[in-house]
Amino acid sequence: MKRYRTFKVEIDPTDEQKQQIARFQGICRFVYNLYLHENQERWEAEKKLAETLGRKPHSTLMKPAKFYTWLKQDYIPASGKIWINDCPSKAVRQSINDANEAYRKFFKKQSGFPKFKKKGSNESMVYFCRNSLSQPVRSTRWYVQVPKLGRVHLKEKGRIPTYVPNEVEIVKGRIGQKNGRWYMSVYVEYEVDSVPSYRKDSDGIGIDLGIKELAVLSNKEVFANINKKRPMKRKLRKLKHISRIYSRKLKAYRARKKKDPDNRPTRSNLNKAQKRLQTVQQKMNNTRNTYRRQTVARIMDLYPSYITMEDLNIAGMMKNRKLAHAISQMQWYAFRTDVQFQCAKRGIEFRLADRRYPSSKTCHQCGHVHKALKLSDRTFVCPDCGYTEERDINAAHNLRDTAAYTVLDLQTTMF
8 A cells, every 4th residue: 555755854965966956946946937927917917807897807827838838949949048958847847836836826815926936035946756667766874866966965864765666765856945954855655564443442632722832632731832931932032133133234235235226235244144043943943843743742652542633724813913923833733734644653543623613612511602701711610510620621621522523534644
């Protein structure tokens, strides 16, 4: 039975490979922006026509295959930009697909209007994949054989499975840079002999996610919010301090550039401040990711027969301007994905409660729904039977015992 899994690892490319990757990144960024530009003109024309006819504008995207043909046969010969052909064709095609997906998300109202990529701030990642079944992407403990780059050595050795014909193989991947460090993300296909069966010899667990605490279990175990700990607060103060420095330097750079447009000012001090800012941001993200994975590991050590979590409408909750920043720091969806993956790996049934199920307002003792309960009320007191319990623990008990859930089996889990 075939399974798929994604691995992300830090790599150690040579100076020549770094130059080649940076060149491929520039070409992919150019193609991405070119696709946005061509379709932006179509979109502006469609909006004017829609205003004239009194109707809503609709999608006028150029299909990726048609754009790629136009790029190769018309644009490159006419403009003389033959350096586009230096980049692997699959990476160019993927850049076009990424730009097309950005437009599709805009038309579905899932994101804003697509923006052009800029060197250094919103860099493209170089895409690669196997050319055919007879030409796989080979991998070992020490390196990955990437097309047109050769052997790219891993800084974290052994993090990617070794290539085994017809058993373990890299299907596709991307290479990118962040804060001066190079990373590779690969999508691996592998064979498994059997799938773990669900356990039935232990109790289940309900998990209530929140802002005050990251997770509260039905066994009354509480996992704190890492963002309220002293190390994270110290890093946040440092982030604010460096952000002000970067803002001042950016403002001064723009003023010098505006004062003398002919002589472009240097960006050395601005780049130093930007690197300091990115370093602190990366350390904060690493701290959150480590704590989240450790929390999931401690929950899995309980080895319950099933785990129930609530299906949160995170996009809707982010519209609350007072809570949006705190919600974005909690990484609820990443937490749920990690739990989901570990459940599939260990044979634990993963249940997702119905989104409309009022777990916080339902009394675990008698089932009465306390509609007048406010978000500021941290203790649940049932007006019907007088049952008193901490709000999050009551919600975790309800999630554990609810019958309004959907089982996400191993086939639908990211495994």
